[in-house]
Amino acid sequence: MEKDTSFLFAGITFDRKKFALDFARFQEKNESDNLVEKPMLIENGNFEIEEGTSALVNKKRKRKATLSDPVKGFTLFKSSKSKAVNEGPDQHEDEILQGKKEYHQQLERDALFRKTHNIHVSGSKIPSPLHNFAELRSRYSCRSYLLRNLAELGFKEPTPIQRQAIPVLLSGRECFACAPTGSGKTFAFVCPILMKLKNASKDGFRAVILCPTRELAAQTARECKKLIKGKKFYIKLMTKQLAKGADFSKFPCDILISTPFRLQYAITKRKLDLSKVEFLVLDESDKLFELGLVEQVDAVVKACSNPSILRSLFSATLPDTVEELARTIMHDAVRVIIGRKNSASESIKQKLIFVGSEEGKLIALRQSFAESLNPPVLLFVQNKERAKELYNELKYDEIRADVIHADLSQIQRENAVDNFRSGKTWVLIATDVVARGMDFKGVNCVINYDFPDSAASYIHRIGRSGRAGRSGEAITLYTEADVPFLRNVANVMTASGCEVPSWIMSLRKKKWRKHRPQRESIFTKLEDEEE
């Protein structure tokens, strides 16, 4: 990809000339500078951010303000200015001092609250985290349909990522977020979009959510639909038929959910217009930035040309390289990290099991199924050929196995997912196609039949269990060929509180790109075939 033609790599700079008036005003207000996005005193003595306050950044980017425009969020000072004429300069100063004091107290309370919930933030003027879902209404005038749907879904408390990412996005700030698997990132980006869009509109595409796989895109569309129950919104999943046949000029769509491939196809071949998109989410962003997808993502980012667009990146793994890249495309973004960056969910019990050779794997697997099979179990292998081989081995065992990989048709893939979800299938053999984002409720155990090809892949694969606070188990089989890469997985394990033998921790850490060794085919050796 050529650097200068790529939108993803094009840095965004602040146009001081264009925004001279805003700039001058902010300089004038030097004293109160920090309060632009900051809490505002409300009756009960707490600080809150009004929904309107949050639009400031947007407004700043959308239009030129005049010097006489009121600056929302400066309410504390706005009122004191007019009073000062009547009440004298001393009282004015007292009010300013009092405001500052309360503001700093609020910052301290926020910091303490974040610490309790393991929320780490960086960036300027970060809005206070949510204490509960009721604050969505009191601080941001959330409509009752959304709160009702949340209650119906059984969401009682916001998860840590929701506590912080939702106010950030509602405040009109861009965001890159890293939070463990199964910690509710989907709602963290869908909720602010629904709240900001307010009502359905037929005026072009308004929000785009990009997901790396069709399965994840379909799941996200389904989750969105659960959240809008009782309210009209146009939520569309970009399917193959749609990408090839829809008349996009007459296509009401509030939120479009797609893989980069399908969307790029629709943009280039079908002249899909994304110039009015107000929100762009890159879910599983590190995957989207991988070679093979990044070019398509680039085309989508470029097509979303609205200057006041809000972009956000979400993933359970956020390598430094992706963060650096993200910084070049984002504007004044807030970084939100829950727990330790790139770590596994702590509710998963993780184990490493040595199986000697490839041959030993199948024996170990059958033995473990014979001793205790606690479905649903998700079994990951290295590639689709191995998925087919393992399926052929297990399909006659009485364990109700099925398989999912990229060679299956869309309908076969959907069936595999649905049957596993509904409990018809006990063991789903899969490639990494379902390693990210898929929310199979209640997966008891993930087995890495083949060692994962990266630490990120390990984190995402095992993250299919232990979701939404439930417990789960992850077993990783390894052979001699995998030993050089053990340490990297062991580091993830120890970081999430699992024990690892000391000899593994003393192995040298290997720089690890992709570990995909040539593995012997999977088949049961008959006794007379054995040496």
Ligand SMILES: Nc1ncnc2c1ncn2[C@@H]1O[C@H](COP(=O)(O)OP(=O)(O)OP(=O)(O)O)[C@@H](O)[C@H]1O
């Ligand atoms: N506040 C909440 N309270 C209870 N359950 C929640 C809450 N938020 C989300 N969930 C549920 O938690 C599960 C996991 O959520 P989600 O799929 O958004 O996780 P995620 O962080 O995106 O995971 P991954 O990194 O694997 O994509 C879902 O079943 C979702 O319905």
